[in-house]
Amino acid sequence: MRRRLINSTLAVVLVVIAVFGISLVLVETRTIENGAQESVESEAVRLMSIVNGRLVGGERIAGEVLREQITTDRYARVELPGQPDVEVGERPEGDVIEAEATGEEGERIVVQESADTVRQEIGRTVVIILAVSLLAVLAAVLLAVRQARRLTAPLTDLADTAERLGSGDPRPRHRRYGVPELDRVADVLDSSAERIGRMLTAERRLAADASHQLRTPLTALSMRLEEISATDDPETVKEEAAIALGQVERLTDVVQRLLTKSRDPRSGSAVTFDLDEVVKQQVEEWRPAYRSAGRALVCSGKKGLRAVGTPGAVAQVLAALIENSLMHGAGPVALRTRVTGNQVVVEVTDAGPGVSPDLGARVFERTVSGRNSTGIGLAVARDLAEADGGRLELLQQRPPVFALFLSRDGGAHQR
Template sequence: MRRRLINSTLAVVLVVIAVFGVSLVIVETRTITNSAQERVDSEAVRLVSIVDSRLIGDERITADILRDQVDPTRFAQIRLHGRAPIDVGTRPKGEVIRATEHGEAGETVTVEEPRTTVTDEVGRTLLIIGAVALLAIIAAVVLAVRQGNRLTAPLIDLAETAERLGSGDPRPRHKRYGVHELDRVADVLDSSAERIARMLTAERRLAADASHQLRTPLTALSMRLEEIALTDDLDTVKDEATIALTQVERLTDVVERLLTNSRDPRTGSAVSFDLDEVVKQQVEEWRPAYRSAGRAIVRSGKQQLRAVGTPGAVAQVLAALIENSLMHGGGTVALRTRVTGNQSVIEVTDEGNGVPHDLGARIFERTISGRNSTGIGLAVARDLAEADGGRLELLQSKPPVFALFLSRTHPRKPADDDPGAAGTTPR
């Protein structure tokens, strides 16, 4: 592109020089020729007036007397009636510029100038025009190179930016070049980089959430299959297989929930459900894992509670809290249910050391963990709780008490025929 820009600029300059330069040479040549002719004519008129005055005064007319009146580069000849011609200067050879004037006494004055003087002056003019044209060409090349660098350097930079985007580096550069069109391209690339960065972040988050959330159901399913493999009792096999199928359904629900949250974390499908059933299911699923760790998991509190939410999501939240207690807590884990106002509350507590004081306010942030873990589980649990209008809080740091708050009734939606929904007041 730089070469094309320089070539096109040079072509334009050369065309301009050719058009205007040739015209200027023609005009200047005519001007110089006319000026030389006018000088010779003026010389002849002046010289004939001198001869006339001397003839009227009956003075002598010789070449020596008139030599000072004639330019040294010119030749003059005076013809008087009845006398030999008087030559002043040296007659030029070759082409000449000639002027002839007649006096009142019948004399004739001829002045000649060699045309080489015109040729020399035209040559000097051509040199000046050529020098100006050369300077114009040099200036055009310099400007073309600078303009080419100004345009091609940003294009190379934008190409590198696009290549970085293609190679997986979506960081926007926020670099501008002072050229509106190029700045517009840079704006589009930066916007694309930000969108790609958000998409990559969402994909990484989905992958991290999936690996974390699927681990628990898969572990529970693996334990059930091990129970089936270790027993010969057909009834036990049937019971364990039924529980395993339930866990497969939960696993499917986890996958669907993760995909839904990856598109929009606020698209909950809340329904009224039996909270006791979900709590009981979680206790039964996690009891083998706690038994293997030499610990116990129990439930207590108010029975026959109902709540509004997504059963699968609530089960995932409780599973995250129970797993958190298994990994980081100690002693017996207790699930207590109670009612406060219009909300059903499930508290999960254990007898461990609790949450460090410096992490208490940030425990639900991603990558925040009190030990060597991913720090994803509680963050995902809070997102799942909030998706259906609930909330997950840390009520107490030591011993740790996590509480899941769920509404007991659906929020009232204004009906289409409700006058208040339209913003009017019934009369």
């Protein structure tokens, strides 16, 4: 592109120089020739006035007198009736510029100048015009190179930015070039980079959340299938299959919530539901895993509570807390329900070492973990709780007490 810009600029300059240069040469040639002709004619008239003046005074026309009145590079011949011609200067050879003047007494004066003098003058003028044209071409080349660099360098930079975006590097460069059109392209690329960055972040977050949130129900479903495969009792198979189908439905709800949340984090489908049913379902799902680990999972507290939220989301939050206690806690795990003000609270506690003091509330931040885990589970659980207008808090570090706060009944929360 740089070469095209230089060539196009140079072509325009050459066309302009050719048009105006040739016209200027023609005009100057005509002007010089006309000027030389007028000068010779003027000199002939001037010599005629001198000759007439001397004839009227009765003076003799001498060549020495006329030689002082004529330009050195010109030739003059005075023809007088009844007298020999008087010649002044050297007669030019070849082409000449000639002018003559005739007096009242029949006298005649012829003035000649060599055309070579005019040609030399025209040659000098053409050389000057060519020199100016050459300088104009050089200036145009320098200007074209500078302008080409100014335009192509930003385009190359913008191409590199677009290539970086295509290779998965969405960092905006915030570089501007002083050219409105190019700056507009840079603005669009930076805006696209920011949007792509947000999209990639959301996709990575969705993948991490999905990986973590699907692991728990899939593990529970796998345990149910193992129970089915290990028994020959039709009643047990039927019971376990019913539970497995319920887990599949909750797994479908998990996927649906993850997809909905990725499209609109503010979306929700809060309803009034029976909290005891959700707590009981989680205890039944996790009790086999705790039994295998030699630990107990119990629930207590106020019964018959109704909360406002999304049952599937509440189940996921409780599952995250129960799994967290299974992985990082010790001893029995207790789920206790209670009422405070217009809220219902589900507390999950165990007899383990709890949360270290240097973590504290940071335990809900992504990638923050005290046991070399992913650090995603509690962060996702808090996001799910807040999406339904609730909140998840760490009430006590040692022994750990996590509490899920939800609106009570239907009057305190609507979507």
